[in-house]
Amino acid sequence: MKKELPKGYDPAQVEQKWFDVWEQRGDFHADENSSKPHYSIVIPPPNVTGVLHMGHALNNTLQDILCRWKRMTGHEVLWMPGTDHAGIATQNVVEKQLAAEGNDRHALGRDAFVERVWQWREESGGQIINQLKRIGASCDWQRERFTMDEGLSKAVREVFVRLYEDKLIYRDNRLINWCPRCHTALSDLEVEHEDKQGNLWHLRYPVTGTDRYLVVATTRPETMLGDTAVAVNPEDERYQDLIGKTVLLPLVNREIPIIADDYVDMEFGSGAVKITPAHDFNDFEIGKRHSLEFINVLDESGVINENGGAYQGQERSAARKNIVADLQTQGLLEKVADYANAVGECYRCRAVIEPYMSKQWYVAVKPLAAEAIKAVETGVTKILPTQWEKTYYEWMYNIQDWCISRQIWWGHRIPAWFCDDCDEITVALDDASACKHCGSSNVRQETDVLDTWFSSALWPFSTMGWPDQTATLQKFYPTSCLVTGFDILFFWVARMMMMGIKFMDQVPFKEVYIHALVRDAQGQKMSKSKGNVIDPLIIVDEYGADAFRFTLCAFAAMGRDIKLSTERIGGYRNFVNKLWNASRFALMNLEDFDPAQADLSACKLTLADQWILDRFGRTATEVNQGLADYKFNDVASSLYSFTWHEFCDWYVELSKDDLYGEDAAARQRAQTVLYTVLEGLLRLLHPLLPFVTEEIWQTLPGKRPCVSIMQADYPLAGVVTVDAAAVARMDLLMEVIRAIRNVRGELDLPPGKRIRVVLDCKSAASVQAIEAGQAYIKSLARVETLEFGIGIEHPQQASTQVAGDVEVLLPLADLVNVAEEAARLEKEIQKQEKDVEFFRKKLSNEKFVANAPPEVLAKDRGKRTAAEEKLAILRQGLEKIQALK
RNA sequence: GGGCGAAUAGCUCAGCUGGGAGAGCGCCUGCCUUACAAGCAGGAUGUCGGGGGUUCGAGCCCCUCUUCGCCCACCA
Numbered sequence: 006m007k008k009e010l011p012k013g014y015d016p017a018q019v020e021q022k023w024f025d026v027w028e029q030r031g032d033f034h035a036d037e038n039s040s041k042p043h044y045s046i047v048i049p050p051p052n053v054t055g056v057l058h059m060g061h062a063l064n065n066t067l068q069d070i071l072c073r074w075k076r077m078t079g080h081e082v083l084w085m086p087g088t089d090h091a092g093i094a095t096q097n098v099v100e101k102q103l104a105a106e107g108n109d110r111h112a113l114g115r116d117a118f119v120e121r122v123w124q125w126r127e128e129s130g131g132q133i134i135n136q137l138k139r140i141g142a143s144c145d146w147q148r149e150r151f152t153m154d155e156g157l158s159k160a161v162r163e164v165f166v167r168l169y170e171d172k173l174i175y176r177d178n179r180l181i182n183w184c185p186r187c188h189t190a191l192s193d194l195e196v197e198h199e200d201k202q203g204n205l206w207h208l209r210y211p212v213t214g215t216d217r218y219l220v221v222a223t224t225r226p227e228t229m230l231g232d233t234a235v236a237v238n239p240e241d242e243r244y245q246d247l248i249g250k251t252v253l254l255p256l257v258n259r260e261i262p263i264i265a266d267d268y269v270d271m272e273f274g275s276g277a278v279k280i281t282p283a284h285d286f287n288d289f290e291i292g293k294r295h296s297l298e299f300i301n302v303l304d305e306s307g308v309i310n311e312n313g314g315a316y317q318g319q320e321r322s323a324a325r326k327n328i329v330a331d332l333q334t335q336g337l338l339e340k341v342a343d344y345a346n347a348v349g350e351c352y353r354c355r356a357v358i359e360p361y362m363s364k365q366w367y368v369a370v371k372p373l374a375a376e377a378i379k380a381v382e383t384g385v386t387k388i389l390p391t392q393w394e395k396t397y398y399e400w401m402y403n404i405q406d407w408c409i410s411r412q413i414w415w416g417h418r419i420p421a422w423f424c425d426d427c428d429e430i431t432v433a434l435d436d437a438s439a440c441k442h443c444g445s446s447n448v449r450q451e452t453d454v455l456d457t458w459f460s461s462a463l464w465p466f467s468t469m470g471w472p473d474q475t476a477t478l479q480k481f482y483p484t485s486c487l488v489t490g491f492d493i494l495f496f497w498v499a500r501m502m503m504m505g506i507k508f509m510d511q512v513p514f515k516e517v518y519i520h521a522l523v524r525d526a527q528g529q530k531m532s533k534s535k536g537n538v539i540d541p542l543i544i545v546d547e548y549g550a551d552a553f554r555f556t557l558c559a560f561a562a563m564g565r566d567i568k569l570s571t572e573r574i575g576g577y578r579n580f581v582n583k584l585w586n587a588s589r590f591a592l593m594n595l596e597d598f599d600p601a602q603a604d605l606s607a608c609k610l611t612l613a614d615q616w617i618l619d620r621f622g623r624t625a626t627e628v629n630q631g632l633a634d635y636k637f638n639d640v641a642s643s644l645y646s647f648t649w650h651e652f653c654d655w656y657v658e659l660s661k662d663d664l665y666g667e668d669a670a671a672r673q674r675a676q677t678v679l680y681t682v683l684e685g686l687l688r689l690l691h692p693l694l695p696f697v698t699e700e701i702w703q704t705l706p707g708k709r710p711c712v713s714i715m716q717a718d719y720p721l722a723g724v725v726t727v728d729a730a731a732v733a734r735m736d737l738l739m740e741v742i743r744a745i746r747n748v749r750g751e752l753d754l755p756p757g758k759r760i761r762v763v764l765d766c767k768s769a770a771s772v773q774a775i776e777a778g779q780a781y782i783k784s785l786a787r788v789e790t791l792e793f794g795i796g797i798e799h800p801q802q803a804s805t806q807v808a809g810d811v812e813v814l815l816p817l818a819d820l821v822n823v824a825e826e827a828a829r830l831e832k833e834i835q836k837q838e839k840d841v842e843f844f845r846k847k848l849s850n851e852k853f854v855a856n857a858p859p860e861v862l863a864k865d866r867g868k869r870t871a872a873e874e875k876l877a878i879l880r881q882g883l884e885k886i887q888a889l890k
Numbered sequence: 891g892g893g894c895g896a897a898u899a900g901c902u903c904a905g906c907u908g909g910g911a912g913a914g915c916g917c918c919u920g921c922c923u924u925a926c927a928a929g930c931a932g933g934a935u936g937u938c939g940g941g942g943g944u945u946c947g948a949g950c951c952c953c954u955c956u957u958c959g960c961c962c963a964c965c966a
Contacts, residue, residue: 013928198963205966222966236966270965278966286964346966360964392894396961399893403962491961522960559914562904565895566959570902572915579928590925638904642913657925665924743932749920750932756921787923843910852946861909861947868910 010592010704014585016549019700024138032713033143035083037476044080045481046072047465048144049489049497050152052091053126054098057136059523059531059569060490062541065142066554067520067561067637068488072143073692074632075485077719083481085468086144088131090153092416092457093187093353099125099415115414115452122415136542140550141695143715150468152460153417160467161417161460162434164508169421169432173369174409176430180289181408183361184351185307185321189412190365191351192456193405194496196358198347205344206329207275209337210235210252213260219244219252220339222274224346225284226332227325230257230313231302234280236291239265241276255337256328257314264295283362301362305412321359366410366419366453373503374401380502386512389635393491393519400495407500409456416454424448462500465513487514490522518635521566523557544574551694552578558693559641580645581697584690587653588701591683594664595676600684600707603677605725612778613659614678615727616735620651621682622723625689629721632692644690652682655739662784680705685720734774738781740808745786748804748815751829752822759789763803765812766795767874775811802889805830805882807875823889830883837876844869 011018027033035045046068051061068084076082096110099122103109110118134149150157168174182191206226209218219235232254237244244263251260268291269278282292283299292299302313309316309324316324332338349358378401380386381394388394410419422431424440425447431437439446460467465484469477483505489498498517505513524531531538544553555577560567610618624647631640656679663675684705691698691714702714711717745762754760762782766772775782775793782788793811800816804826807813817826847853848869854862 010925012926224966268965273965280966285966287966288964290964347963396894399962495962560903565903568902570915573902575928576914579926582928583926586926586929588925593925636906639906642904646913653925654930658930746931747933751919753920753932756923756931840910847910847947850946854946856946857909865910 010585010589010701012586012589014549014582014697016545016551016581016696020139020141020550020696023696023699024141027143027713027715028138028146030712031147032715033084033145034147035081035145035481037083037480039081039480041079041081043083043480043485044072044075045083045085045484046486046488047085047468047484048087049487049493050087050089050150050461050464051133051137052094053088053130053133053151054091054094055088055133057133057140057541059539059541061133061137062140062553063520063523063557063561063567064488064490065137066140066557067518069140069142069695070554070558070637070692071486071488071632073695073715074719076143076715077688077691077717078629078721079718081480083148083477084142084144085148085150085481086134086137086142086146087148087150087464087468088134088152089461090151090416090457092411092413092454093189094457095122095126095130096413096415097187097353110414118414139542139545140554143695148468152457152464152467156470157460157463157467158417160463160471161455162420163472164459164463164504165420165455166432166434167508168368173372174366174432175369176364176366178362178364180283180286180360180362181365182349183305183359183363184354184356185303185305185359186354186356187351187413188305190361190363190408190410191358192408192458195352196349197352198349200345201348202343202345203348205274205342207339207342208255208279208332209339210255210279211337212247212263213251213253218337218339219247219263219277220275221277221279223279224344225325226329227309227316227321228281228284228302229254229279229328230309230316230324231281231283231300232257232259232261232279233282233292233298233300234262234264234295236264236266236269236278236280237276238269238271239267241269241271243276255335256316256331262297264291264297266291266294284360286360289360299362303359303361305361307359365408366421368407368409370404370407370503373507374404374499376506377401377499377502380506380512386502386515386517388517388519390519393494393517396491397494397499401499404499407456409459410451410453411456412453414454416457417460419451419453419455421451422448423451458496458500461497462504463508465501465505466509471508482509482513483511484514486516486518488518488520491519492522494519520561523567523569539569539571544571548574548578549581549696551697552581554695555580555641555645555693558637559645561637580649581694583649583653584694585697585701587648587657588683588687588704590657591679592704592706595680595706598673598676598680598706600677600680600705603673603680605677605681608674608677610674610678610725610727610731611663612731612735612738612774613656613781614674615731617652617656617659617678617682618723618725619727619729619732620647621685621720622727624651625685625720626722628689629719641693644693648686648690652686656682658785659781662780681724684709685724688714688717689720691715691717734770734777737771737774737809737811738778741775741811741813742782742786744806744808744811744813745782745788745815748806748813748829749786752804752825756787759787761790761800761816762786762788762792763797763800763814763816764791764793765797765799765814766793767810767812769795771809771811803882803885805879805885806833807878810871810874812878823886827883827886830879830886834876834879834883837872837879840872841869841876844872 072082072084100110182196184191203224205222205224207220207222209220212219221235235252247263248265250263254261280288280291282288282297283301300312302309304310307321309319311317351358381388388397420432422437424445426445427443429442431441437448440448466482469475469482501513552574556574624643627643628640660675660679663671687698687702699714764775772795779791783791799814802817803814804817844865848865
């Protein structure tokens, strides 16, 4: 059967086809009963609301490369996929839908709303899963999990109950971060601080019983409705006489004390601070220290409540405006200054966060953090690049208790029941119908749900069936590696560490590889609002998944952000096409070839054969090392230059004479090497370019031991031992060819022009090399007649070039303009003179000679000699040319 | 206020434990040479941010300055 490939590579014809085959055949499935060594990765579960962005594309491409590599190196690989229910984000999506229908969740009721979210998830959630498949993600899709599915929910309850029983989960009434838009508490991490240009209002508070004012500065004048004190520094001489007195809070007419507290910075503003314990984290602490009253003036939507007197019912920003205006009218506004300060925003909806008093559930994380710190300190888990360890420690050492309750409806409802009769709390695995304390059946379940990150923290073991002791856990936990971006180091990685150690007694992963963020070509973070988002799927459509993957890999240098440019992707699209065409060439010349009948070890390998096999072996070694070290860019660059510059540019060209020639044995030998290198190269490239390599590999002649390239063995090193001397001879031949091409190019000899070349060799070894490789020189440098030997007679008029210890002479005859050749030589000589000068200077430095290691010295001396010889030859060449003029 | 990172060819970036500065794209010259014009061959291009220091030798190590970026932090 004749196999042919189309002239240009068309990813669309190939990618979907192979992915379907792989998936349907179960090629990605991990067998927990396998006896092979395990390798496991859990995917950072994308939000069900998510659409594939560059971050996902990079993250999953890197994981896929690792998984495919490990699969080919004999590991049983589990790449666990799934999605996150993304509590607030998902609830917001469905709420928006409801709003568009003129409806809202309160009208619908909790059960109907949750039902509606599930329905949304069935219909349009998880589209990202199919998008991941488009870039080739070889997850075990049969095992796909969801943080809200039954098994994972069971794990969540188990963890909650056990932490509660260990007194690591507790309930407390304090100031929390409240999103007035989402109507829920948030953890500290979920608040993003952004510097905004605002104002600093200086307000005058009249001191009771005097005509003095105390001036206080604030960025949030509306909170003055809840002020219960004014604080000054106890050392502040300006206010000594006022401490203990009171001021009359304007607009509210409440008499509040003037207190002294170290917290107050005398240098800032007026040195007097209004204290609003119910609406500011610092003031909260001061309030506790001084037993102040906590007056909450806002409701859960950020509207002034009944404690706000005349301002009740006003939204916070309107209230601010009105209060400032009213103070001004009363002459109590001293001044308004421009002031930039960090405003906390909700990471989901961008609404400004309110510090708000409420009763919430917390995890006391300090004891868990201690273990998680130890695991990294002792190297049980490695974080790479290592600079991230510092960030991890920094956060872990300063960790605060984690607020885990959310006042939304979509999520894991907290398994706690309040008793109406005895007020005690019952926390249980199974839904409680009676109070554990008094037996009353008057129990109501907590309406709050858990922070979405609570269930993500369990991901490495909950997805494997925990709390049951499954074979999957046995085989694949702890996971080998976690690949993620630094943006969720605290949200996710740190918490998985804590939970994994606590509940599995083992770290969740042995290595954490932190990759960069993908930015646009200008280095800006991609965001919808900036409009600079590049859609990975459009890239895949335009350039193909393989080219896209290769680009991401090539950019993924450790510890650096990635500036993605489409030009670069185009370059790698060309690379894929180059591979495709080299394969076409091979296939055309392998029609009558059967690998089963061929035996590389029986072939008398040519210099070119040995050279390419040597290069292939080195490349394989580099690639394996690079993958082991997560140096993805090095891997990409090794593969790129071997494929294009060594295999295509040199070997394919070198093999043509034998492939096209009359000599059947030579042809068979060339075919064997061509097949061997190409087939091996496809395997070597497969983790990066899964689609195109499978397509070509399947088209190769003969049968291979497995159905897919992804199950084939990964090349770990060279396929044969090569003779280093042969490789060195080939290097010399290549240098000679380059020298001839250089002269031809510089002198503008047309490529069709066949020329005569004389090679004056300085050593027998060189003569031997050229003897063996004269056909290569003739063919690749387009040489008609080639004469060579030691001290061979030089042509009368010739262009001079030097390659190693070989003087390359191109008889000029009428070919060329003498002046041009003189100019070329002069340029060449100048370059050479610099070289010689460099080494002479270096080697005449006594201190260098005295101190440098002998091998460096010997190397440099050799280089000096070679440079001097080359210079001498070039000068002679120039003299002869000038004589002609 | 702490911490981290970056500054190398026109652009985007590599550069391992210090031993003559690299790639891709772009640019210039010549080519449709029977795998590939998404290509082939050849070529040009750098005070490695500034200034000090250590060293026989520094893009790399130390100090300092400048300019960018990011993360964390309750100064009103």
